Amino acid sequence: MPVEPAASVWDFPPVAVAGASDVVAAGADLEPGTVLAAYRRGLFPMPDSHGPLLWWSPVDRGVIDVAGFAPSRSLRRARQRFEIRVNTAFDQVIRACADPRRPGSWIDADIIAAYTKLHELGWVHSVEAWDGDELAGGLYGVAIGGLFAGESMFHHKTDGSKAAVAGLVELLNDKYAAERVLDIQWVTSHLSTLGAVEIPREDYVQRVERAVGLPLPDAFSG
Incomplete structure:
Protein backbone atom coordinates (compact mmCIF):
# COMPACT_ATOMS: atom_id res chain seq x y z
CA MET A 1 0.00 0.00 0.00
CA VAL A 59 -11.00 24.52 -17.76
CA ASP A 60 -11.92 21.64 -20.10
CA ARG A 61 -10.48 18.53 -18.51
CA GLY A 62 -9.69 15.44 -20.52
CA VAL A 63 -10.87 12.10 -19.15
CA ILE A 64 -11.54 8.59 -20.38
CA ASP A 65 -14.74 6.92 -19.19
CA VAL A 66 -13.57 3.60 -17.77
CA ALA A 67 -17.00 1.99 -17.39
CA GLY A 68 -18.15 3.12 -20.83
CA PHE A 69 -14.89 2.44 -22.65
CA ALA A 70 -15.59 1.04 -26.12
CA PRO A 71 -12.32 0.42 -27.96
CA SER A 72 -12.32 0.58 -31.72
CA ARG A 73 -11.45 -2.48 -33.78
CA SER A 74 -7.96 -1.08 -34.48
CA LEU A 75 -7.39 -0.43 -30.76
CA ARG A 76 -8.49 -3.97 -29.89
CA ARG A 77 -6.06 -5.34 -32.47
CA ALA A 78 -3.27 -3.14 -31.07
CA ARG A 79 -3.97 -4.28 -27.52
CA GLN A 80 -3.82 -7.96 -28.51
CA ARG A 81 -0.30 -7.56 -29.91
CA PHE A 82 1.29 -6.67 -26.58
CA GLU A 83 1.62 -7.94 -23.02
CA ILE A 84 0.68 -5.39 -20.34
CA ARG A 85 2.86 -5.18 -17.25
CA VAL A 86 2.82 -2.82 -14.27
CA ASN A 87 5.87 -1.28 -12.57
CA THR A 88 8.46 -3.58 -14.10
CA ALA A 89 10.36 -0.80 -15.92
CA PHE A 90 9.37 2.47 -14.29
CA ASP A 91 12.71 4.19 -14.82
CA GLN A 92 12.73 3.28 -18.52
CA VAL A 93 9.17 4.54 -18.94
CA ILE A 94 9.59 7.93 -17.29
CA ARG A 95 12.88 8.57 -19.08
CA ALA A 96 11.36 7.62 -22.43
CA CYS A 97 8.51 10.05 -21.73
CA ALA A 98 11.11 12.72 -20.89
CA ASP A 99 13.15 12.23 -24.07
CA PRO A 100 14.05 15.82 -25.10
CA ARG A 101 13.88 14.80 -28.77
CA ARG A 102 10.11 14.38 -28.45
CA PRO A 103 8.01 17.36 -29.62
CA GLY A 104 6.69 19.36 -26.68
CA SER A 105 8.84 17.55 -24.13
CA TRP A 106 8.41 19.17 -20.70
CA ILE A 107 9.55 16.52 -18.21
CA ASP A 108 12.77 17.80 -16.64
CA ALA A 109 15.15 16.37 -14.03
CA ASP A 110 13.11 17.80 -11.14
CA ILE A 111 9.92 16.14 -12.40
CA ILE A 112 11.72 12.83 -12.88
CA ALA A 113 13.11 12.99 -9.33
CA ALA A 114 9.75 13.95 -7.80
CA TYR A 115 7.72 11.24 -9.53
CA THR A 116 10.40 8.62 -8.92
CA LYS A 117 10.18 9.40 -5.21
CA LEU A 118 6.39 9.07 -5.39
CA HIS A 119 6.83 5.77 -7.25
CA GLU A 120 9.05 4.51 -4.43
CA LEU A 121 6.32 5.50 -1.94
CA GLY A 122 3.72 3.58 -3.97
CA TRP A 123 1.76 6.48 -5.50
CA VAL A 124 3.08 6.61 -9.06
CA HIS A 125 2.98 3.65 -11.43
CA SER A 126 4.06 2.68 -14.90
CA VAL A 127 1.85 0.69 -17.25
CA GLU A 128 3.93 -0.96 -19.96
CA ALA A 129 3.28 -2.64 -23.30
CA TRP A 130 5.81 -5.37 -24.02
CA ASP A 131 6.54 -7.19 -27.26
CA GLY A 132 8.43 -10.20 -25.98
CA ASP A 133 11.48 -8.78 -24.22
CA GLU A 134 11.12 -5.35 -25.85
CA LEU A 135 9.44 -2.39 -24.19
CA ALA A 136 7.15 -1.20 -26.97
CA GLY A 137 5.46 1.69 -25.16
CA GLY A 138 3.98 2.80 -21.90
CA LEU A 139 2.75 5.53 -19.62
CA TYR A 140 3.06 6.63 -16.03
CA GLY A 141 0.65 8.32 -13.68
CA VAL A 142 -0.51 8.99 -10.13
CA ALA A 143 -2.96 6.59 -8.46
CA ILE A 144 -4.90 7.92 -5.46
CA GLY A 145 -7.83 5.67 -4.59
CA GLY A 146 -10.12 5.78 -7.62
CA LEU A 147 -8.16 8.51 -9.42
CA PHE A 148 -5.53 7.61 -11.98
CA ALA A 149 -3.95 10.78 -13.33
CA GLY A 150 -2.02 9.94 -16.48
CA GLU A 151 1.05 12.12 -16.89
CA SER A 152 2.76 11.10 -20.12
CA MET A 153 3.10 8.23 -22.55
CA PHE A 154 5.50 7.11 -25.26
CA HIS A 155 6.01 4.40 -27.84
CA HIS A 156 9.04 2.71 -29.33
CA LYS A 157 6.88 0.54 -31.57
CA THR A 158 3.74 1.41 -33.50
CA ASP A 159 0.65 1.24 -31.25
CA GLY A 160 2.72 0.65 -28.11
CA SER A 161 1.27 3.65 -26.27
CA LYS A 162 -2.26 2.88 -27.48
CA ALA A 163 -1.99 -0.64 -26.10
CA ALA A 164 -0.76 0.73 -22.76
CA VAL A 165 -3.81 3.02 -22.50
CA ALA A 166 -6.15 0.14 -23.33
CA GLY A 167 -4.34 -2.01 -20.78
CA LEU A 168 -4.71 0.70 -18.14
CA VAL A 169 -8.46 0.85 -18.71
CA GLU A 170 -8.62 -2.91 -18.21
CA LEU A 171 -6.78 -2.55 -14.89
CA LEU A 172 -9.25 0.11 -13.72
CA ASN A 173 -12.35 -1.72 -14.91
CA ASP A 174 -13.53 -3.33 -11.69
CA LYS A 175 -16.67 -3.00 -9.56
CA TYR A 176 -15.81 0.66 -8.91
CA ALA A 177 -15.28 1.47 -12.60
CA ALA A 178 -18.23 3.86 -12.86
CA GLU A 179 -16.78 6.02 -10.08
CA ARG A 180 -13.13 5.87 -11.07
CA VAL A 181 -11.56 8.86 -12.81
CA LEU A 182 -8.99 8.35 -15.57
CA ASP A 183 -7.51 11.78 -16.11
CA ILE A 184 -5.55 12.60 -19.27
CA GLN A 185 -5.26 16.38 -18.65
CA TRP A 186 -6.07 17.69 -22.15
CA VAL A 187 -7.79 15.97 -25.07
CA THR A 188 -5.57 15.70 -28.14
CA SER A 189 -6.53 14.35 -31.54
CA HIS A 190 -4.61 11.18 -30.71
CA LEU A 191 -6.29 10.69 -27.33
CA SER A 192 -9.72 11.37 -28.80
CA THR A 193 -9.28 8.25 -30.94
CA LEU A 194 -8.83 6.34 -27.66
CA GLY A 195 -12.14 7.58 -26.26
CA ALA A 196 -11.02 10.72 -24.42
CA VAL A 197 -13.65 13.42 -23.85
CA GLU A 198 -13.76 16.83 -22.18
CA ILE A 199 -15.68 17.64 -19.01
CA PRO A 200 -15.93 21.00 -17.19
CA ARG A 201 -13.30 21.63 -14.54
CA GLU A 202 -15.96 21.92 -11.82
CA ASP A 203 -17.33 18.47 -12.68
CA TYR A 204 -13.83 17.01 -12.71
CA VAL A 205 -13.00 18.37 -9.25
CA GLN A 206 -16.25 17.01 -7.81
CA ARG A 207 -15.59 13.59 -9.32
CA VAL A 208 -12.05 13.56 -7.93
CA GLU A 209 -13.29 14.43 -4.43
CA ARG A 210 -15.42 11.29 -4.52
CA ALA A 211 -12.92 9.08 -6.34
CA VAL A 212 -9.94 9.52 -4.02
CA GLY A 213 -11.87 7.79 -1.25
CA LEU A 214 -12.29 4.58 -3.27
CA PRO A 215 -10.04 1.54 -2.91
CA LEU A 216 -7.04 1.34 -5.21
CA PRO A 217 -7.30 -1.07 -8.14
CA ASP A 218 -5.64 -4.38 -7.33
CA ALA A 219 -2.85 -3.77 -9.84
CA PHE A 220 -1.65 -0.69 -7.91
CA SER A 221 -2.25 -1.76 -4.33
CA GLY A 222 0.59 -4.20 -3.91
Whole structure:
Protein backbone atom coordinates (compact mmCIF):
# COMPACT_ATOMS: atom_id res chain seq x y z
CA MET A 1 0.00 0.00 0.00
CA PRO A 2 1.18 3.57 -0.60
CA VAL A 3 3.03 5.34 2.18
CA GLU A 4 1.50 8.72 3.09
CA PRO A 5 4.27 11.36 3.13
CA ALA A 6 4.58 14.38 5.38
CA ALA A 7 1.91 16.99 4.74
CA SER A 8 2.75 19.88 2.46
CA VAL A 9 3.65 23.25 3.94
CA TRP A 10 1.77 24.86 1.04
CA ASP A 11 -1.95 25.45 0.66
CA PHE A 12 -3.46 25.49 -2.83
CA PRO A 13 -6.32 27.83 -3.67
CA PRO A 14 -9.61 26.45 -4.99
CA VAL A 15 -9.48 25.99 -8.73
CA ALA A 16 -12.32 28.49 -9.23
CA VAL A 17 -9.91 31.38 -8.58
CA ALA A 18 -8.33 30.70 -11.99
CA GLY A 19 -11.44 31.82 -13.86
CA ALA A 20 -10.93 31.11 -17.55
CA SER A 21 -7.24 30.25 -17.13
CA ASP A 22 -5.88 26.69 -17.01
CA VAL A 23 -3.21 27.84 -14.52
CA VAL A 24 -4.37 28.02 -10.90
CA ALA A 25 -1.17 28.72 -8.96
CA ALA A 26 2.59 29.23 -9.24
CA GLY A 27 5.50 28.35 -6.98
CA ALA A 28 5.52 25.83 -4.10
CA ASP A 29 7.64 22.67 -4.43
CA LEU A 30 7.61 19.10 -5.69
CA GLU A 31 7.78 17.34 -2.34
CA PRO A 32 5.59 14.20 -2.23
CA GLY A 33 3.05 15.73 0.14
CA THR A 34 2.70 18.81 -2.04
CA VAL A 35 2.20 16.87 -5.26
CA LEU A 36 -0.39 14.55 -3.72
CA ALA A 37 -2.28 17.47 -2.18
CA ALA A 38 -2.43 19.08 -5.61
CA TYR A 39 -3.88 15.99 -7.32
CA ARG A 40 -6.48 15.67 -4.59
CA ARG A 41 -7.55 19.26 -5.38
CA GLY A 42 -7.71 18.66 -9.15
CA LEU A 43 -4.29 20.18 -9.94
CA PHE A 44 -1.07 18.90 -11.47
CA PRO A 45 2.40 20.46 -11.81
CA MET A 46 4.09 21.40 -15.05
CA PRO A 47 7.28 23.44 -15.13
CA ASP A 48 7.67 26.73 -16.96
CA SER A 49 11.18 27.17 -18.36
CA HIS A 50 10.82 30.94 -18.05
CA GLY A 51 9.42 31.21 -14.54
CA PRO A 52 8.19 29.40 -11.40
CA LEU A 53 6.61 25.99 -11.26
CA LEU A 54 3.00 26.16 -12.46
CA TRP A 55 -0.01 24.23 -11.15
CA TRP A 56 -2.65 23.47 -13.75
CA SER A 57 -6.31 22.55 -13.76
CA PRO A 58 -7.66 22.81 -17.33
CA VAL A 59 -11.00 24.52 -17.76
CA ASP A 60 -11.92 21.64 -20.10
CA ARG A 61 -10.48 18.53 -18.51
CA GLY A 62 -9.69 15.44 -20.52
CA VAL A 63 -10.87 12.10 -19.15
CA ILE A 64 -11.54 8.59 -20.38
CA ASP A 65 -14.74 6.92 -19.19
CA VAL A 66 -13.57 3.60 -17.77
CA ALA A 67 -17.00 1.99 -17.39
CA GLY A 68 -18.15 3.12 -20.83
CA PHE A 69 -14.89 2.44 -22.65
CA ALA A 70 -15.59 1.04 -26.12
CA PRO A 71 -12.32 0.42 -27.96
CA SER A 72 -12.32 0.58 -31.72
CA ARG A 73 -11.45 -2.48 -33.78
CA SER A 74 -7.96 -1.08 -34.48
CA LEU A 75 -7.39 -0.43 -30.76
CA ARG A 76 -8.49 -3.97 -29.89
CA ARG A 77 -6.06 -5.34 -32.47
CA ALA A 78 -3.27 -3.14 -31.07
CA ARG A 79 -3.97 -4.28 -27.52
CA GLN A 80 -3.82 -7.96 -28.51
CA ARG A 81 -0.30 -7.56 -29.91
CA PHE A 82 1.29 -6.67 -26.58
CA GLU A 83 1.62 -7.94 -23.02
CA ILE A 84 0.68 -5.39 -20.34
CA ARG A 85 2.86 -5.18 -17.25
CA VAL A 86 2.82 -2.82 -14.27
CA ASN A 87 5.87 -1.28 -12.57
CA THR A 88 8.46 -3.58 -14.10
CA ALA A 89 10.36 -0.80 -15.92
CA PHE A 90 9.37 2.47 -14.29
CA ASP A 91 12.71 4.19 -14.82
CA GLN A 92 12.73 3.28 -18.52
CA VAL A 93 9.17 4.54 -18.94
CA ILE A 94 9.59 7.93 -17.29
CA ARG A 95 12.88 8.57 -19.08
CA ALA A 96 11.36 7.62 -22.43
CA CYS A 97 8.51 10.05 -21.73
CA ALA A 98 11.11 12.72 -20.89
CA ASP A 99 13.15 12.23 -24.07
CA PRO A 100 14.05 15.82 -25.10
CA ARG A 101 13.88 14.80 -28.77
CA ARG A 102 10.11 14.38 -28.45
CA PRO A 103 8.01 17.36 -29.62
CA GLY A 104 6.69 19.36 -26.68
CA SER A 105 8.84 17.55 -24.13
CA TRP A 106 8.41 19.17 -20.70
CA ILE A 107 9.55 16.52 -18.21
CA ASP A 108 12.77 17.80 -16.64
CA ALA A 109 15.15 16.37 -14.03
CA ASP A 110 13.11 17.80 -11.14
CA ILE A 111 9.92 16.14 -12.40
CA ILE A 112 11.72 12.83 -12.88
CA ALA A 113 13.11 12.99 -9.33
CA ALA A 114 9.75 13.95 -7.80
CA TYR A 115 7.72 11.24 -9.53
CA THR A 116 10.40 8.62 -8.92
CA LYS A 117 10.18 9.40 -5.21
CA LEU A 118 6.39 9.07 -5.39
CA HIS A 119 6.83 5.77 -7.25
CA GLU A 120 9.05 4.51 -4.43
CA LEU A 121 6.32 5.50 -1.94
CA GLY A 122 3.72 3.58 -3.97
CA TRP A 123 1.76 6.48 -5.50
CA VAL A 124 3.08 6.61 -9.06
CA HIS A 125 2.98 3.65 -11.43
CA SER A 126 4.06 2.68 -14.90
CA VAL A 127 1.85 0.69 -17.25
CA GLU A 128 3.93 -0.96 -19.96
CA ALA A 129 3.28 -2.64 -23.30
CA TRP A 130 5.81 -5.37 -24.02
CA ASP A 131 6.54 -7.19 -27.26
CA GLY A 132 8.43 -10.20 -25.98
CA ASP A 133 11.48 -8.78 -24.22
CA GLU A 134 11.12 -5.35 -25.85
CA LEU A 135 9.44 -2.39 -24.19
CA ALA A 136 7.15 -1.20 -26.97
CA GLY A 137 5.46 1.69 -25.16
CA GLY A 138 3.98 2.80 -21.90
CA LEU A 139 2.75 5.53 -19.62
CA TYR A 140 3.06 6.63 -16.03
CA GLY A 141 0.65 8.32 -13.68
CA VAL A 142 -0.51 8.99 -10.13
CA ALA A 143 -2.96 6.59 -8.46
CA ILE A 144 -4.90 7.92 -5.46
CA GLY A 145 -7.83 5.67 -4.59
CA GLY A 146 -10.12 5.78 -7.62
CA LEU A 147 -8.16 8.51 -9.42
CA PHE A 148 -5.53 7.61 -11.98
CA ALA A 149 -3.95 10.78 -13.33
CA GLY A 150 -2.02 9.94 -16.48
CA GLU A 151 1.05 12.12 -16.89
CA SER A 152 2.76 11.10 -20.12
CA MET A 153 3.10 8.23 -22.55
CA PHE A 154 5.50 7.11 -25.26
CA HIS A 155 6.01 4.40 -27.84
CA HIS A 156 9.04 2.71 -29.33
CA LYS A 157 6.88 0.54 -31.57
CA THR A 158 3.74 1.41 -33.50
CA ASP A 159 0.65 1.24 -31.25
CA GLY A 160 2.72 0.65 -28.11
CA SER A 161 1.27 3.65 -26.27
CA LYS A 162 -2.26 2.88 -27.48
CA ALA A 163 -1.99 -0.64 -26.10
CA ALA A 164 -0.76 0.73 -22.76
CA VAL A 165 -3.81 3.02 -22.50
CA ALA A 166 -6.15 0.14 -23.33
CA GLY A 167 -4.34 -2.01 -20.78
CA LEU A 168 -4.71 0.70 -18.14
CA VAL A 169 -8.46 0.85 -18.71
CA GLU A 170 -8.62 -2.91 -18.21
CA LEU A 171 -6.78 -2.55 -14.89
CA LEU A 172 -9.25 0.11 -13.72
CA ASN A 173 -12.35 -1.72 -14.91
CA ASP A 174 -13.53 -3.33 -11.69
CA LYS A 175 -16.67 -3.00 -9.56
CA TYR A 176 -15.81 0.66 -8.91
CA ALA A 177 -15.28 1.47 -12.60
CA ALA A 178 -18.23 3.86 -12.86
CA GLU A 179 -16.78 6.02 -10.08
CA ARG A 180 -13.13 5.87 -11.07
CA VAL A 181 -11.56 8.86 -12.81
CA LEU A 182 -8.99 8.35 -15.57
CA ASP A 183 -7.51 11.78 -16.11
CA ILE A 184 -5.55 12.60 -19.27
CA GLN A 185 -5.26 16.38 -18.65
CA TRP A 186 -6.07 17.69 -22.15
CA VAL A 187 -7.79 15.97 -25.07
CA THR A 188 -5.57 15.70 -28.14
CA SER A 189 -6.53 14.35 -31.54
CA HIS A 190 -4.61 11.18 -30.71
CA LEU A 191 -6.29 10.69 -27.33
CA SER A 192 -9.72 11.37 -28.80
CA THR A 193 -9.28 8.25 -30.94
CA LEU A 194 -8.83 6.34 -27.66
CA GLY A 195 -12.14 7.58 -26.26
CA ALA A 196 -11.02 10.72 -24.42
CA VAL A 197 -13.65 13.42 -23.85
CA GLU A 198 -13.76 16.83 -22.18
CA ILE A 199 -15.68 17.64 -19.01
CA PRO A 200 -15.93 21.00 -17.19
CA ARG A 201 -13.30 21.63 -14.54
CA GLU A 202 -15.96 21.92 -11.82
CA ASP A 203 -17.33 18.47 -12.68
CA TYR A 204 -13.83 17.01 -12.71
CA VAL A 205 -13.00 18.37 -9.25
CA GLN A 206 -16.25 17.01 -7.81
CA ARG A 207 -15.59 13.59 -9.32
CA VAL A 208 -12.05 13.56 -7.93
CA GLU A 209 -13.29 14.43 -4.43
CA ARG A 210 -15.42 11.29 -4.52
CA ALA A 211 -12.92 9.08 -6.34
CA VAL A 212 -9.94 9.52 -4.02
CA GLY A 213 -11.87 7.79 -1.25
CA LEU A 214 -12.29 4.58 -3.27
CA PRO A 215 -10.04 1.54 -2.91
CA LEU A 216 -7.04 1.34 -5.21
CA PRO A 217 -7.30 -1.07 -8.14
CA ASP A 218 -5.64 -4.38 -7.33
CA ALA A 219 -2.85 -3.77 -9.84
CA PHE A 220 -1.65 -0.69 -7.91
CA SER A 221 -2.25 -1.76 -4.33
CA GLY A 222 0.59 -4.20 -3.91
